[in-house]
Amino acid sequence: MIGNDRKIEKNLDSSMIGLRPGLEGVPVAQSSICDIDGLQGKLTYRGYPISELALQSSFLETTYLLIWGDLPSPSQLRDFEKEVQMHRRISFRVRDMMKCFPASGHPMDALQSSAASLGLFYSRRAIDDPKYVYDAVVRLIAKIPTMVAAFQLIRKGQDPIQPRDDLAYSANFLYMLTEREPDPLAARIFDRCLILHAEHSLNASTFSARVTASTLTDPYAVVASAVGTLAGPLHGGANEDVIKMLEKIGKPEHAITYLNDAISNKRKVMGFGHREYRVKDPRASILQDLAEELFARFGKDEMYDVAKALEKAAEHKLGSKGIYPNVDFYSGLVYRKLGIPRDLYTPVFAISRVAGWLAHWREQLGANRIFRPSQIYTGIQNRQWIPAEERSSAKSF
Numbered sequence: 360m361i362g363n364d365r366k367i368e369k370n371l372d373s374s375m376i377g378l379r380p381g382l383e384g385v386p387v388a389q390s391s392i393c394d395i396d397g398l399q400g401k402l403t404y405r406g407y408p409i410s411e412l413a414l415q416s417s418f419l420e421t422t423y424l425l426i427w428g429d430l431p432s433p434s435q436l437r438d439f440e441k442e443v444q445m446h447r448r449i450s451f452r453v454r455d456m457m458k459c460f461p462a463s464g465h466p467m468d469a470l471q472s473s474a475a476s477l478g479l480f481y482s483r484r485a486i487d488d489p490k491y492v493y494d495a496v497v498r499l500i501a502k503i504p505t506m507v508a509a510f511q512l513i514r515k516g517q518d519p520i521q522p523r524d525d526l527a528y529s530a531n532f533l534y535m536l537t538e539r540e541p542d543p544l545a546a547r548i549f550d551r552c553l554i555l556h557a558e559h560s561l562n563a564s565t566f567s568a569r570v571t572a573s574t575l576t577d578p579y580a581v582v583a584s585a586v587g588t589l590a591g592p593l594h595g596g597a598n599e600d601v602i603k604m605l606e607k608i609g610k611p612e613h614a615i616t617y618l619n620d621a622i623s624n625k626r627k628v629m630g631f632g633h634r635e636y637r638v639k640d641p642r643a644s645i646l647q648d649l650a651e652e653l654f655a656r657f658g659k660d661e662m663y664d665v666a667k668a669l670e671k672a673a674e675h676k677l678g679s680k681g682i683y684p685n686v687d688f689y690s691g692l693v694y695r696k697l698g699i700p701r702d703l704y705t706p707v708f709a710i711s712r713v714a715g716w717l718a719h720w721r722e723q724l725g726a727n728r729i730f731r732p733s734q735i736y737t738g739i740q741n742r743q744w745i746p747a748e749e750r751s752s753a754k755s756f
């Protein structure tokens with residue numbers, strides 16, 4: 360068969376597959392990074408159950424596992440931790456650039472711009488070179504938290520503070536953000552949150568990362584495009600909206616009325632529902648335990664009772680459709696107790712998810728073919744050009 364005929368045949372095949380809005384149920388990659396059993400509520404990273412990793416591992420160890428496929432030996436982990444620690448600082452040029460960002464801008468937009476700017480500073484694109492890949496991973500894992508913390512201080516009119524070498528990854532982030540050395544329990548719980556958010560197969564932002572990776576661009580562009588995708592309220596941005604929603608409900612006894620109103624007006628209840636899970640997201644259960652651990656130590660958050668009342672009410676109303684709390688439902692309550700401002704919840708999610716995005720970047724490069732799906736054209740064909748003076752008034756937009 361000659362090339363052109365083969366192409367035409369392929370196109371016919373793809374149009375026969377039919378449109379699947381949101382690509383639901385359409386495999387677009389083979390992956391050995393993460394597995395989800397949405398009916399049983401099970402999640403594994405490289406074969407390890409998420410509950411075990413959240414209990415036993417650290418975020419950097421989990422990052423190593425996700426990106427390189429196996430748990431590191433003690434010396435590999437020490438080296439990785441040391442490298443990340445050495446690259447936490449960001450250039451004064453990046454800081455100066457961030458000072459020009461509007462203070463009223465959303466921190467996810469600031470993060471997307473600053474992550475993309477790393478491509479300007481480390482512009483050698485050598486994605487076939489394992490040393491380049493390792494260095495890029497280290498830089499992104501190390502610098503993203505520093506950028507998130509820097510924007511927080513800059514928008515308050517302060518200078519960012521430098522990372523502290525004596526503090527581990529999560530403790531250092533909380534220190535750079537709040538300017539106080541965190542309580543060890545708070546730092547450990549935050550680290551566990553990072554483990555829980557690090558990877559979740561082909562969600563929207565990871566798909567976005569893989570599409571960008573498939574063009575063979577640099578890893579900074581891969582991460583920047585994924586950050587932009589994570590920002591939306593149907594994806595990572597939901598954690599911020601959950602707290603707004605809980606505050607709007609105000610009291611546990613108002614949860615049912617809120618829920619009924621949302622359902623009858625076809626409004627989504629934020630923090631509920633997931634394309635993959637038909638039961639409660641296993642990460643939501645662990646985050647709920649973490650929230651309780653924090654409340655036991657540092658005092659309760661009254662919004663927790665509202666959240667529990669909403670979950671209970673929703674079980675009756677939405678459970679039959681397989682709609683249960685997702686990862687975003689309890690994470691905001693944990694971050695709030697840790698003193699993290701609300702509009703930083705999604706950037707904090709990004710700090711963690713960069714591990715998963717980079718694992719998928721490497722995997723995509725290992726068997727790359729550029730993503731180029733087809734479409735079903737529904738527009739008009741064969742129109743005739745109309746000179747400007749003969750056109751009737753344009754449609755209003």
Ligand code: ACO
Nearest residue numbers: 592593594595597626627628629630631632633634685687
């Ligand atoms: N509240 C009320 N109803 C819901 C919800 C919800 N949170 N989620 C889904 N439904 C209903 C829809 O109204 C729809 O009902 P219908 O068939 O009667 O019309 C049905 O369930 C299917 O909903 P879709 O939006 O088509 O499901 P999809 O798989 O496309 O969306 C999503 C999944 C985007 C997560 C959705 O559940 C949602 O919008 N949830 C709220 C936002 C949220 O919490 N996002 C964070 C997800 S986790 C993450 O990305 C990190």
